[in-house]
Amino acid sequence: xTTQTEIVRAKQSVGGRIASALGGTALRVFLVLxxxxxxxxxxxxxxxxxxxxxxxxxxxxxxxxxxPSQMTLDNYSNLLKDETITDSILSSVMITVxxxxxxxxxxxxAGYAFAWMDFPGRDWWFIGVVGLLVVPVQxxxxxxxxxxxxxxxxxxxxxxxxxxxxxxxxxxxxxxRNFFAEIPRELLEAARLDGAGELRLFLRVVMPLGAPAIxxxxxxxxxxxxxxxxxxxxxxxxxxxxxxxxLQQQVRFFGDNVHxxxxxxxxxxxxxxxxxxxFQRQFVSGVMAGAVx
Amino acid sequence: xxxxxxxxxxKVAPPAPTPRKSVTGTRRMVAVLFLLPALVLLxxxxxxxxxxxxxxxxxxxxxxxTAFDNYKTLFTDDSIxxxxxxxxxxxxxxxxxxxALGLIFAVLTERVRWGTAFKxxxxxPMAISMLAAGIIFRLVYESDPDRGVANAVAVSVHDTFAESxxxxxxxxxxxxxxxxxGGGAFITKDPVRAGxxxxxxxxxxxxxxxxxxxxxxxxxxxxxxxxxxxxxxDFTRGKGRGEVNAPDTAxxxxxxxxxxxxxxxxxxxxxxxxxxxxxxLPKEADGAQLRFPxxxxxxxxxxxxxxxxxxxxxxxxxxxxxxxxxxAMVLIAAGLASVPRELLEAARVDGANExxxxxxxxxxxxAPVLAVVLVTLxxxxxxxxxxxxxxxxxxxxxxxxxxxxxxxNSAFGDRDAGVASAIAMLLFLLVIPVMLFNIRxxxxxxxx
Numbered sequence: 001x002t003t004q005t006e007i008v009r010a011k012q013s014v015g016g017r018i019a020s021a022l023g024g025t026a027l028r029v030f031l032v033l034x035x036x037x038x039x040x041x042x043x044x045x046x047x048x049x050x051x052x053x054x055x056x057x058x059x060x061x062x063x064x065x066x067x068p069s070q071m072t073l074d075n076y077s078n079l080l081k082d083e084t085i086t087d088s089i090l091s092s093v094m095i096t097v098x099x100x101x102x103x104x105x106x107x108x109x110a111g112y113a114f115a116w117m118d119f120p121g122r123d124w125w126f127i128g129v130v131g132l133l134v135v136p137v138q139x140x141x142x143x144x145x146x147x148x149x150x151x152x153x154x155x156x157x158x159x160x161x162x163x164x165x166x167x168x169x170x171x172x173x174x175x176x177r178n179f180f181a182e183i184p185r186e187l188l189e190a191a192r193l194d195g196a197g198e199l200r201l202f203l204r205v206v207m208p209l210g211a212p213a214i215x216x217x218x219x220x221x222x223x224x225x226x227x228x229x230x231x232x233x234x235x236x237x238x239x240x241x242x243x244x245x246x247l248q249q250q251v252r253f254f255g256d257n258v259h260x261x262x263x264x265x266x267x268x269x270x271x272x273x274x275x276x277x278x279f280q281r282q283f284v285s286g287v288m289a290g291a292v293x
Numbered sequence: 294x295x296x297x298x299x300x301x302x303x304k305v306a307p308p309a310p311t312p313r314k315s316v317t318g319t320r321r322m323v324a325v326l327f328l329l330p331a332l333v334l335l336x337x338x339x340x341x342x343x344x345x346x347x348x349x350x351x352x353x354x355x356x357x358x359t360a361f362d363n364y365k366t367l368f369t370d371d372s373i374x375x376x377x378x379x380x381x382x383x384x385x386x387x388x389x390x391x392x393a394l395g396l397i398f399a400v401l402t403e404r405v406r407w408g409t410a411f412k413x414x415x416x417x418p419m420a421i422s423m424l425a426a427g428i429i430f431r432l433v434y435e436s437d438p439d440r441g442v443a444n445a446v447a448v449s450v451h452d453t454f455a456e457s458x459x460x461x462x463x464x465x466x467x468x469x470x471x472x473x474x475g476g477g478a479f480i481t482k483d484p485v486r487a488g489x490x491x492x493x494x495x496x497x498x499x500x501x502x503x504x505x506x507x508x509x510x511x512x513x514x515x516x517x518x519x520x521x522x523x524x525x526x527d528f529t530r531g532k533g534r535g536e537v538n539a540p541d542t543a544x545x546x547x548x549x550x551x552x553x554x555x556x557x558x559x560x561x562x563x564x565x566x567x568x569x570x571x572x573x574l575p576k577e578a579d580g581a582q583l584r585f586p587x588x589x590x591x592x593x594x595x596x597x598x599x600x601x602x603x604x605x606x607x608x609x610x611x612x613x614x615x616x617x618x619x620x621a622m623v624l625i626a627a628g629l630a631s632v633p634r635e636l637l638e639a640a641r642v643d644g645a646n647e648x649x650x651x652x653x654x655x656x657x658x659x660a661p662v663l664a665v666v667l668v669t670l671x672x673x674x675x676x677x678x679x680x681x682x683x684x685x686x687x688x689x690x691x692x693x694x695x696x697x698x699x700x701x702n703s704a705f706g707d708r709d710a711g712v713a714s715a716i717a718m719l720l721f722l723l724v725i726p727v728m729l730f731n732i733r734x735x736x737x738x739x740x741x
Contacts, residue, residue, distance in 0.1 A: 045428070057440075058439075060441070062442065113327035118324075130731055133731055141700070143345040202327075269420075
């Protein structure tokens with residue numbers, strides 16, 4: 001048996017090594033080309049955002065490699081003087097931060113209850129929540145806009161935040177309940193014996209131990225809300241929209257306003273990209289856990 | 294406790310039994326307090342809208358009961374039918390191609406040292422908004438090859454393989470000896486004779502678009518053994534046409550224009566005109582008709598009309614793949630990491646080549662992961678909105694329509710709550726199988 005294996009290995013090493021070396025080079029070249037192909041659109045946007053509108057209407061962004069002096073930060077400084085843009089960034093923050101925190105807090109509370117509390121029909125309730133994972137937001141757009149209209153929070157930040165929280169909760173509860181359920185029972189019992197109450201147990205034991213899952217969830221929800229356009233388009237205050245909606249309003253005049261759109265899009269990408277690069281691992285595990293969403 | 298449960302599944306009625314009893318002997322009131330905020334929000338903003346949409350879908354825009362009329366509208370209204378058709382294309386193409394790309398990337402990067410860097414590049418677009426991706430691709434797809442990178446590439450590739458024509462707007466004038474030969478070519482009305490110079494006058498090329506090497510047109514010298522002639526721009530600036538059908542000194546030759554001699558529909562000889570427009574064809578051309586093939590006059594290639602009505606959906610799907618292939622890749626790579634090495638090694642030892650190992654061992658082992666990726670992407674694609682809202686210009690918006698966009702337009706543009714609710718129910722109906730699948734999986738896992 002062993003000898004057979006050795007023979008096969010030896011055979012491979014005669015002609016196979018050259019072939020695999022060649023194949024290896026071809027593979028590397030291919031991957032580099034694909035990688036470049038994937039980067040080109042973003043590079044185009046970045047360079048486009050650094051050229052004047054006159055240069056942009058004259059020639060493609062790739063011409064900048066022959067004339068690096070075309071690069072200028074003017075578009076950015078003009079844009080950051082524009083109050084609609086700075087206000088919209090602020091507005092994005094005002095929506096994203098509470099929507100993320102609320103999902104984390106409410107999701108943790110419910111996830112803990114589903115994992116460790118005893119009440120009738122617990123698993124049925126949880127299965128109901130899991131069922132809601134895949135409900136498309138589109139189903140709720142019209143009914144909720146009418147509902148919000150009646151209680152007076154249509155086109156307000158509160159409304160957008162509540163909508164995001166509601167549609168973030170099924171995933172949050174699903175993720176956190178499963179993670180909390182893995183916490184060793186002895187830890188909770190020990191804390192209980194020390195006289196910790198329900199709230200104390202939750203804050204001092206469950207939340208710290210659940211930190212990795214909570215981080216994944218927070219990052220995921222943050223990006224989801226920050227990047228959302230549809231919900232903000234309908235529920236946000238149209239006088240004070242978040243950055244995605246502010247930019248979307250510019251897209252209608254596409255052509256003469258690349259000097260606004262390109263840097264604007266890039267500014268809107270800076271925060272998610274920073275979060276992405278800083279928390280890659282949590283982001284990836286969030287994506288993997290969310291594969292059912 | 295856990296082991297007692299594992300043996301006792303049979304007696305347990307659904308749902309899952311309770312492997313973890315409360316550690317705290319919780320009072321119900323506390324459980325309610327922990328759950329209430331989440332459940333109230335879910336009930337009011339997720340559950341209630343489903344019921345309301347179902348109810349509302351049976352009433353028309355002004356609130357009168359119409360039974361199933363709104364659902365009939367879904368399958369009769371042109372704009373909604375376009376949306377359904379496009380959604381079907383999206384559902385079939387986007388998840389499959391994204392998964393295939395993800396699989397290829399995951400497998401190929403597995404043994405490359407800088408595979409992680411590559412994965413980062415592919416995965417990065419997932420972090421940005423669909424709006425930003427839409428703006429990025431609006432720039433990529435711009436039709437002017439001097440601005441949009443996709444067409445810049447298309448044009449340079451095209452021009453490498455096919456020469457561009459020099460005289461796109463040239464055409465015979467009124468009294469010309471040339472007539473149209475169909476398909477953009479021009480042909481002499483009469484056969485030509487060796488020894489008698491032929492005049493082939495054309496007009497219509499703006500002076501600044503004439504070839505750089507064009508010189509003053511000359512009358513060709515007669516040659517008894519050859520068919521000679523001149524092809525030139527029979528138009529003199531300022532004084533109109535000069536002498537009609539004869540080259541003037543102020544007129545320029547069509548340098549490099551192709552001339553063919555055609556007998557009985559077959560090309561017997563061909564040549565290109567010199568800088569002064571003169572050309573000479575061998576004796577075989579005697580008695581043939583001379584033709585300017587259509588390639589002389591073809592419009593310059595300007596690339597692909599990505600954002601035009603016919604390509605808009607594939608173009609938007611392209612931008613989606615750019616965003617989501619990374620998602621498929623990451624999930625598949627994780628699945629790949631858990632494939633036992635020994636199995637692959639055993640197959641190789643048995644003499645399977647890399648393709649066979651991939652096809653017969655890796656893919657079957659990955660099947661569950663591939664299914665999850667496909668289903669996730671399908672749900673995602675079903676709801677596709679932002680990219681379709683942002684990328685298509687006004688002229689091809691209707692051709693790019695999808696259900697989520699149609700719902701938005703029906704609800705907030707046409708103000709037809711009935712039709713909008715019917716579309717919402719259609720979307721909801723389509724995710725129900727996945728919902729049931731998730732629930733089944735949950736219950737299975739709970740029982741374990």
